Amino acid sequence: MAVNGTRFDNFDEETLTKLVNERDSANTQQVIKTAVNILKDYLREKSLGTISELEGETSEHVNGILRKFYAELKKVDGSRYTKKSMITIRYGLQKYFLKKRDEDIINADAFKKANEMFKSVLVNLKKAGLGDTKHKAPIDAKDMEKLYASEIFSTNTSEGLQNRTIFEYLYYFCNRGRGNLRDIQKNDFNINTDATGRRYVTVTSRQTKNHRGDDLRDNDKEGRMYDQPGNPNCPVATIEKYLSKLNPNNDNFWQRPKKTVDQSMDVWYDNCAVGKNTLNNFMSRLSKDAGLSVKYTNHCIRATCITTLDQKGVEARHIMGISGHKSENSIRSYSERLSENKKRQISDILSENVVPAKSPKLHNSVNGNELATCSSNLQLPDFLDDEFESIMADITAYELAATRTNVCNNIPMSTSGYIPGNFHLNNCNVTINITK
Structure with missing residues (x-):
């Protein structure tokens, strides 16, 4: 009433x-x-x-x-x-x-x-x-292997379990890794079983950049994370364990890991949410800690998802069903990219046309004058x-102009023989030309 x-x-x-x-x-x-x-x-x-x-x-x-x-x-x-x-x-x-x-x-x-x-x-x-x-480039296959072989993704530690859960959430659901990542709640995740008996995870749709809720044609993202029975890297098993170890007094899905845990403990996470900056810089931190070939960002995980599906022949309209893109043109920027492996193949093919057939195999060293060869719409x-x-x-940048001093503006530029007297230079050669 x-x-x-x-x-x-x-x-x-x-x-x-x-x-x-x-x-x-x-x-x-x-x-x-x-x-x-x-x-x-x-x-x-x-x-x-x-x-x-x-x-x-x-x-x-x-x-x-x-x-x-x-x-x-x-x-x-x-x-x-x-x-x-x-x-x-x-x-x-x-x-x-x-x-x-x-x-x-x-x-x-x-x-x-x-x-x-x-x-x-x-x-x-x-x-x-x-x-x-x-x-943003997709994550190289070798770096993916390194991540899953590393302790960084170990499900036996609170931090490793969370690292893998964050990564697989972004990867399987093609999430951008910013925006509303911090707002996800425990009850946003649902585990179901389909008609064939396969178990899968779905995530309640939240407002995103492409899904603001103001488009009558807007459909929720339809991604599912299916189980992989017998696979030690089963993503459903990972998320189930993560959910079981969360602090019951906190509704946030990303909770701060306890420093010391063991398998007998029911709760591995504090009654405190992980900070927004920590989540936004997640993949950058992992890249450094795991010693990956380059510094990746969260968006690179999304790029990996789309690129992998495209290279495996999944149609763009189906990729859009999980990525949330509203047009196939947006998918094209991912599908037109060359993988690191493909770039190496192309370079080697071109090199074969340059290096004589009887020349030694490609190597890294250069001896004397020997030819050096190379190794392997109103939307934001x-x-x-x-x-x-x-x-x-x-x-x-203009906002900072009023509060900072441009050092260069304090150095008179003239040809009258003026030499600033407050320079401190160490271990370098300096040449000063004065025109009179």
């Missing part, structure tokens, strides 16, 4: 606006705020008024401002933003002007000239070496997910 005889809520305009604003993720809101602050700085430096005044101008005027803004945009130190940073800034402004002016500065015809300039800027950035998109841009911190650091 309704309270006080009322059926419907009574929301004021402030509450309604808050509901709309909360639709955007925290990352999106930060991107919008940062992009707007950069535009404010530009308007102030160019004496073009305030952003509030710009909101009331004609589309033609705003188009002209944005056209020059895209062309003249630079960091505080005078260097250019990367392609990804430029796309991120424009995305933030797009969201902002949609709210303030109900205009799409990317797709509306009124902003065609501004967007033509934007595309030209990206072309020039590519020429300058700032336009390359570096996708996809790349922002795993690279959010680095990109935001790139586009928020």
Whole structure:
């Protein structure tokens, strides 16, 4: 029964606006705020008024401002933003002007000239070496073997059990490894049995970047983690043991491991959640501790899942069912990548065409002059997910300008014979040329 005889809520305009604003993720809101602050700085430096005044101008005027803004945009130190940073800034402004002016500065015809300039800027950035998109690489097969052979994945220790559980959760459910990872609860996991008798794990769908809950066509991710009977690396057995050892007084799924445990103990984890930063840097830490070939990130686990499925012939539309991608184009960036093994094969094939047939096998040493041979749509841009911190650091440099001193600005640059007297140099050769 309704309270006080009322059926419907009574929301004021402030509450309604808050509901709309909360639709955007925290990352999106930060991107919008940062992009707007950069535009404010530009308007102030160019004496073009305030952003509030710009909101009331004609589309033609705003188009002209944005056209020059895209062309003249630079960091505080005078260097250019990367392609990804430029796309991120424009995305933030797009969201902002949609709210303030109900205009799409990317797709509306009124902003065609501004967007033509934007595309030209990206072309020039590519020429300058700032336009390359570096996708997260999948984990190499040898590194995967090293992980599972290491004590880091031992299910006989609290930390090892948690390490393997985190990894296999990200791998089997194709999770991005950031965002809502910290929010997962124990009751989000369900263990069931299918018609063939195989046991499997499912995870309750939570709000993610691609699944905000505002798309009527949006279906939950359909991934399942099946058991592997007789396999010592059975992922279901791992997660069952992990669940059985969690602290019953804490609902968080990722709990802080106790330092010392034994098999007879019922609880291996403290009544305390693992920190967000610890989870976000999970794979980077594992890469170092396990001595892997490169420093991987959490997103590399997702890339490994998608790449493995693609290479095994799973159709893109089926991969989308667990990855959460909304288009096959998003999957293509993974399927077009070459594995480390394939890159080695290609290089060796090309080398066979260069090295004479009777020459010795490829080796690493070089003797004298011998030829050296080599041994073996209004969505937050996809790349922002795993690279959010680095990109935001790139586009928020201006915020630090007021609180830091650029040493170079304190060194007078002249040809009058001035030599700074406060340098301290050790074990190096210095040549100072003074032009009089």
